[in-house]
Amino acid sequence: MDLSHAPSLPILSVRDLVKTYGTRLGCGPISFDLYPGEVLGIVGESGSGKSTLLSCLAGHLAPDQGRVLWQGGDVLTLAEAARRRLLRSDWAYVHQNPRDGLRMGVSAGGNVGERLMGAGARHYGEIREKAEDWLGRVEIDPGRIDDKPRAFSGGMQQRLQIARNLVTGPKLVFMDEPTGGLDVSVQARLLDLLRGLVRQMGLSVIIVTHDLAVVRLLAHRLMVMKGGHVVEQGLTDQVLDDPQHAYTQLLVSSVLQV
């Protein structure tokens, strides 16, 4: 049987990750593996610990204990310079609010080019060419390359943030409610775009959201969090259609059917 599409080695392994805020548990202990090309959805309501987990993984928060294994090393023990280099080369982070992930005073081209220049690109023409290419890939008219993000709609800003993140060809992308503030029709366009990019670039993605419709269309696999713990995980459609845990059943049955 040809299962060659199932890579045997994880791209990211999380082991016993714990984050507390004083005496209150943020999340953990949490362990999981993420495989190349896999989209992992983390769902739960506000306060479930899903955002804490994402922040710990992406290096925005220091966990109390645990390991985050990437290419044979523990990211948590990396020197800060190496960790930040990772965050702007092989890793990327898409914020819920594009204002947190973009430089609002810098043109669209400058926003997309920043990671390239950070990686040492010193040829203006090539940087600009790449930025134009990426604007096209996220369906922004390359003719708007010199416009500031504040002249863009919310959906365009979010697509610009994605271009800015993906221009260096990262392998792992963290997304925090990427469709959160968008109109439903704009969400659909973004989801389609993300699906295509995940497939074309072979991206591994960890996406945090409370929107079950979004994960059904985007995530291969789902982790359901409550009170800082993972209460259930599995294949996305299996977790949504045959939830095992009481909380997941409540979560799924609470969604308004369209």
Place this chain on the structure above:
Amino acid sequence: MTSAMTLAETSFNFAYLDEDTKRMIRRAILKAVAVPGYQVPFASREMPMPYGWGTGGVQVTAACLMPEDVLKVIDQGADDTTNAVSIRKFFQRTSGVAVTERTAEASVIQTRHRIPEAALTEDQILVYQVPIPEPLRFLEPRETETRKMHELEEYGLMHVKLYEDIARHGTIATAYAYPVKVEGRYVMDPSPIPKFDNPKLSGNAALQLFGAGREARIYAVPPHTQVVSLDFDDHPFVASKADHACDICGSATSYLDEVITDDKGGRMFVCSDTDYCRGGQ
């Protein structure tokens, strides 16, 4: 000390600052010299002049001055502008050192917005007045973040600024305070000197000290240090000036000020470095 000094005037410590303060500033200067281009925090004092009038440069000069020094003060290249005159007078009153307008005769030169045209020597100190020492600030307002970027040599953002220039103007339009990299390590704001002066920062025989009073930072370019202006491969740095010769001395190589002479559109170009202009006549 001149005999003309009154009792009140001699009650100042030499060069206004007390010795403990000067020692603190000298320590900062030594550290700045040891780590070229790195912004060293120091306990900037209140000076008897407003911020923006060179309080940082004045403190650095005060910490460097010795009774045998000869001081020159220039503002935009000229010795006779308000800012230069008042700072020169300040040090005459508080230290009694000799002053000069001749670049070659000065042992300490405090400057605002220019580097003298004449080559400096190893026996000279050039002190710059700096309004905003952080070159990354325009794009990254968080001081914690810019410090981290310096620490980790994350300077991509500096090129974003130049990229924006080219995108908007077709060329790198930054004409002054043009960012440089010092000895292959720290990116530095050379203070608002015209980019025409940038090449003179590099390999200069004099010790170059930069003082920012309001922001309480000192940084330095030691003698014979490599200073490179940032640019793109396809948009290389150009040290530009007005395409004229000086209408007074005829120099074709010095940096020029454009002077409006009447209200009928009459104008002339003259050397911004007044001492250089006199010497060339």
Place this chain on the structure above:
Amino acid sequence: MIEVRNLSKSFTLHNQGGVRLSVMEGAEVSVAPGECVALTGASGAGKSTLMRMIQGNYLAAGGSIRIGGTEIVGADPRVVIALRRSVLGHVSQFLRVVPRVPTVDVVAEPLLGLGLPSDVARDRAETLLRRLNIPARLWSLSPTTFSGGEQQRVNIARGFIHAWPVLLLDEPTASLDAGNREVVLTLIEEAKARGAAILGIFHDEAARARVCDRLVDVTGFTPSKEPSERVA
């Protein structure tokens, strides 16, 4: 290709007092390459539940499901994902797609997932859509606005675009007119001829009689003590 042994399924309804409903016990089905087997039984007998477990959409309570030798009961999600990508095709009654994505891309998507170039995938998608009588002017529109019959045909095109070794068909001819029904039955016959193992639910008895080699009545898998009140 499909080997189901002693399969059981129960639902625990945590939010209804923790009631545990046992809905299937001792289910046994096997489908050989080139064979088409129909699941039969009254509505609510568990046909869909069994199909969903084989597809990996429902978790089995016990027993074994082997697809081409790969066990999927208790398997890692990525094993099921890989199976679905290249081995296990599926035509459901429901169309679940990202809104606004053109029909031709919806149909071509499984091939892109397998790494085929997009022009090849689109060509094949267009061929199938044409065969299933979806007018070309609709190909660039999202199928979410289509009629039930059109959506059903888009689903079928998607399910037949790759030569899956295993196919699960849930009412493939429902809501189709005679002409399109004929096309679908021919597609099933072609799949059998190339050696696909097919398991399906067919309420259309004539269709069942024409393409199916065997029938398996799931009524026999209903637990004796529980009434089969749970409709999957």
